[in-house]
Amino acid sequence: MKKEKPIIELNDVKKIYRMGEVDVPALNGVSLKIKQGEFIAIMGPSGSGKSTLMNMVGCLDVPTEGKIFLDGKDISKMSESGLAQIRGKKIGFVFQKFNLLSTLTALENVTMPMMFQNVDENVRRKKGVELLNLVGLEKRSSHKPSELSGGQQQRVAIARSLANDPEVILADEPTGNLDTKTGRDIMVMLKKLHNDGKTIIMVTHDPDVGKHAKRIVLIKDGMVVSNHKE
Amino acid sequence: MISDYFSYAFKNLKHRKVRTWLTMIGIVIGIAAVVSIISLGQGLENMIIGQFEDMGADKITIMPGSSIFSAGMATIPLNQKDYDVIKRTRGIVNVAGMIYSSIRVEYKEESEYTFVIGMPLDPGSKRIFDSMQNFKLDYGRDLKDGDGNVIVVGSSVAKDDKIFERGVVLGSKITINGVDFKVIGVLETLGNEQDDRSVYINIERARDIFDNKDEFDVLFAQAKQGFDVSEVAEDLEKALRKSRDLKEGEEDFNVQTTEQLQESFGTIFSIVQWFLIGVASISIVVGGIGIMNTMYTSVLERTYDIGIMKAIGARNNDILTLFVIEAGTLGAVGGIIGVIVGGGFAKIIEIAAKNVLSVDLLKAHLSVELLVGAVLFSFIVGMASGALPAKQAASMKPVDALRYE
Numbered sequence: 001m002k003k004e005k006p007i008i009e010l011n012d013v014k015k016i017y018r019m020g021e022v023d024v025p026a027l028n029g030v031s032l033k034i035k036q037g038e039f040i041a042i043m044g045p046s047g048s049g050k051s052t053l054m055n056m057v058g059c060l061d062v063p064t065e066g067k068i069f070l071d072g073k074d075i076s077k078m079s080e081s082g083l084a085q086i087r088g089k090k091i092g093f094v095f096q097k098f099n100l101l102s103t104l105t106a107l108e109n110v111t112m113p114m115m116f117q118n119v120d121e122n123v124r125r126k127k128g129v130e131l132l133n134l135v136g137l138e139k140r141s142s143h144k145p146s147e148l149s150g151g152q153q154q155r156v157a158i159a160r161s162l163a164n165d166p167e168v169i170l171a172d173e174p175t176g177n178l179d180t181k182t183g184r185d186i187m188v189m190l191k192k193l194h195n196d197g198k199t200i201i202m203v204t205h206d207p208d209v210g211k212h213a214k215r216i217v218l219i220k221d222g223m224v225v226s227n228h229k230e
Numbered sequence: 231m232i233s234d235y236f237s238y239a240f241k242n243l244k245h246r247k248v249r250t251w252l253t254m255i256g257i258v259i260g261i262a263a264v265v266s267i268i269s270l271g272q273g274l275e276n277m278i279i280g281q282f283e284d285m286g287a288d289k290i291t292i293m294p295g296s297s298i299f300s301a302g303m304a305t306i307p308l309n310q311k312d313y314d315v316i317k318r319t320r321g322i323v324n325v326a327g328m329i330y331s332s333i334r335v336e337y338k339e340e341s342e343y344t345f346v347i348g349m350p351l352d353p354g355s356k357r358i359f360d361s362m363q364n365f366k367l368d369y370g371r372d373l374k375d376g377d378g379n380v381i382v383v384g385s386s387v388a389k390d391d392k393i394f395e396r397g398v399v400l401g402s403k404i405t406i407n408g409v410d411f412k413v414i415g416v417l418e419t420l421g422n423e424q425d426d427r428s429v430y431i432n433i434e435r436a437r438d439i440f441d442n443k444d445e446f447d448v449l450f451a452q453a454k455q456g457f458d459v460s461e462v463a464e465d466l467e468k469a470l471r472k473s474r475d476l477k478e479g480e481e482d483f484n485v486q487t488t489e490q491l492q493e494s495f496g497t498i499f500s501i502v503q504w505f506l507i508g509v510a511s512i513s514i515v516v517g518g519i520g521i522m523n524t525m526y527t528s529v530l531e532r533t534y535d536i537g538i539m540k541a542i543g544a545r546n547n548d549i550l551t552l553f554v555i556e557a558g559t560l561g562a563v564g565g566i567i568g569v570i571v572g573g574g575f576a577k578i579i580e581i582a583a584k585n586v587l588s589v590d591l592l593k594a595h596l597s598v599e600l601l602v603g604a605v606l607f608s609f610i611v612g613m614a615s616g617a618l619p620a621k622q623a624a625s626m627k628p629v630d631a632l633r634y635e
Contacts, residue, residue: 060541061629080627081545088543099538099632103241115234116543160542 006069007167007199008034008057013066013076015052015222026052027063028222034201036167039194041213042203049222051172054203058091058170059083071167088116092161094190096173098153100145106132106156107141113163131159135189151182158189169193171202175209187212232555239556243563246528253524254564256517257611261568261604263510265596266576271503272595273580275496280591281422282492285362290463291486292316292449292470297494306482310444315473316451321462323454326355327446329436335429336405337394344393345428346406348436351375358452365430370400370415377432381411385419386426393427404429407439421590459487514608517564518615525557525619536623537631546624553620554613561612565605573601 015027026049034040034057042057044050055061056068059075062083068076070086078086092113093099100109111128119127132138135155137148145153154174161169171190175183191212194200204210218226243250292312295305308327317325329348334341349359351373359365373382381404386392388399398404404411411431420426437443453462467485471478486494529536536549544552576594583589 055629058541060632061627081547084540084543084545084548084628087541093541095538099534099541101535101538103245104238112539113542116539116545116548121234164543 005036005072006033007036007038007071008032008201009069010056011067011069013056013063013068015049015056015061016064025222027056029066030219030222030224032217032224032227034168034199036199037194037197038215039191039200039213040202040215040217041210042201042217042219043205043207043210044219045205048219050203050205050219052222053219054170054172054201057201058093059087084116088113089164090166090168092163092166092169094154094157094161094169094171094174096176098145098150098157098177100153100156100160102145105142105144106137106148106159109145109156110159110163113160117164119164127163128159131162132156134162135159149182150178151185154178154182154186155189158186158193162193166198168199168201171200173204173206174202175206176204183209232551235552235555236559238552239559242528242532242556243560249524249527250560253520253560254517254567256513256520257561257564257608258517258568258571260510260512260514260517261565261608262572262575263513264507265569265572265600265604266579266594267503267506267510268600269573269576269594269596270579270592271499271506272597273576273593275499276593276595277421277589277591278495278499279492282488282495285488286452287488288453288455288459289358289362289488290322290451290453290459290466291488291491292451292466292483293486294447294483296481297484307445307447308449308483309446311473312470312483313446313449315469316449316466319451319462319466319469321454321457321465322451324354324358324452325449326350326358326451327433327449329433329440329442329445329447330428331436331440333406333439337398337402338396340394342393344387345424346436346439347428347430348433348440349373349430350433351377358450361452362450365420366418368416368418370413372415373430373432379409379411379435380414380431382415382417382430383413384417384426384428384430386423387429388416406431409435409439411435419590423587423589460489463487463490514611518561518611521557521560521612521615522619524560525553525616526622528556529553529619529623532623533626533631533634536626537628537634540626540628540631549626550620550624553623554616557616557620558609558613561615562605562609564612565608568608569601569604572604 010030010032013027013030014025017024017026030053042050042053056063059070062078063076066076067074070090075083075086104112107128110131111124114124114127129138129141132141135158137152137155140148140152148156169190174190175186178186187209190200202213210216215229217224292308294307313325313327316322327350330345332343333346335344335346352375368385373380383398388397390397398413400413402413404413451466453459463485470483471481476482539549573596576596580592580594583592
């Protein structure tokens with residue numbers, strides 16, 4: 001059921017940050033193809049450039065040099081608003097710190113990405129309830145994030161990441177702030193999404209978490225040092 | 231989708247209750263001040279214009295001094311000669327002159343200052359005053375030609391605890407400058423405290439008391455039917471100029487038709503009103519700066535949230551709209567409270583004017599346009615104040631915003 005067409009392709013991507021007078025390269029020519037339906041883990045020690053890589057893959061930032069293709073489209077020169085539109089539609093984010101909006105309820109958090117895609121309110125609501133059902137939190141829909149446990153918050157975040165039916169789920173240390181058991185539950189959930197056909201890209205430094213992926217990209221000093229399948 | 235932005239704005243404002251209230255105070259005070267000034271100003275204008283309308287459009291008022299606003303300044307008074315000139319002017323049917331003075335009036339053991347008005351009682355003059363509808367007798371009898379030491383009093387004079395501890399009654403004695411007057415009539419309440427506190431006597435008696443041989447404080451002329459009132463007024467002015475040997479522009483008197491009087495007061499009113507609104511607007515400007523300050527803080531505080539929203543697909547414009555609407559809501563809610571406070575204050579003044587000052591005719595004019603306009607205006611002030619902070623929020627890069635702790 002997996003198609004061989006790359007959903008994301010990085011072509012000799014460089015990202016250089018200017019710190020005062022000095023140029024600090026964070027990515028030093030990364031080339032990477034991620035096919036639709038893959039489950040890959042980007043791993044590496046802190047400072048290796050994996051966060052920068054995640055930002056590139058997630059269309060949160062554009063490279064200094066090189067090209068990035070998302071679904072065949074060059075996004076490396078796009079404006080911020082253009083990127084926002086693509087992010088909202090094609091990529092679902094799951095963050096280490098859950099990153100729910102504290103003033104909104106679980107349901108409102110889940111439906112917010114649809115608001116930015118101008119989805120009709122009734123459709124939004126229906127889909128939001130469905131997604132909370134999927135992550136087993138239908139009874140918590142009117143709770144604020146502060147009234148939910150870490151595991152529950154991360155499940156709301158996963159539900160939110162699915163709001164616009166994105167092709168790619170980008171998870172940045174999704175279990176980093178959770179205990180081992182809860183973390184395992186979250187991994188089970190991501191695996192299930194992968195089995196349902198979603199492309200999962202996970203950034204982690206934890207080998208135990210990384211081993212759930214079907215492919216591990218190891219990055220060090222801004223370069224891919226190994227890229228192998230399980 | 232705009233309703234989503236409003237509901238999100240409300241949630242955020244509720245989340246920061248104390249700061250929201252404090253921020254709104256400036257707008258509340260400013261809008262309340264503007265609403266009460268405009269509604270009361272409009273009410274006051276309506277009241278005075280209404281009183282001029284009672285005078286009738288065919289009346290011409292002649293006063294000493296170069297403008298109606300120079301009353302009380304040293305001026306050359308109008309006298310019997312002027313009266314005769316006016317009377318002879320083409321198109322004039324009647325002239326009536328009045329004199330008045332604030333003077334000590336004694337009743338029983340008490341003595342108070344009030345206006346004593348000398349009324350002309352010849353039939354021609356009387357007709358003018360009667361047609362001006364200002365003075366209606368409540369009970370007793372009116373002054374008539376040839377009356378001597380009798381007096382008609384305004385309604386407040388006859389009421390307890392207004393001027394005198396016990397109100398004046400018919401047949402009792404009032405003493406002015408050592409001359410005794412018998413009370414023969416009481417006027418209906420006019421709703422204008424100065425008139426209601428006044429007492430009215432024959433002009434001949436008043437001349438003795440004021441030691442005033444042939445001068446007038448004000449003259450009213452009535453134009454003949456079929457004549458253009460403003461043309462008659464011009465002729466009258468010309469005739470007076472000639473008799474007083476003055477060049478055009480050097481008048482030491484002024485001639486105003488009812489319409490001109492209304493206009494003069496209208497002009498003065500709008501100047502005063504706009505000045506007061508200007509003062510009140512300072513508070514609105516300060517309120518707007520308060521909103522701007524709060525929004526800057528809020529943008530800074532929510533940098534991380536902005537990062538999250540951008541990550542999940544918010545465009546720069548979405549973020550801009552979100553913050554502008556939040557600031558606008560802050561302004562509009564302040565405006566709504568301000569309208570309620572200002573409207574309430576105007577009503578209190580209206581009631582106080584009625585009960586304390588016996589001014590019945592002052593009605594705070596709270597039009598829908600004023601109330602809706604005030605809220606709309608405060609919404610716009612809020613949005614304008616939020617524009618710069620919102621722009622800052624919108625231009626944040628998602629990666630930077632997400633790095634912010």
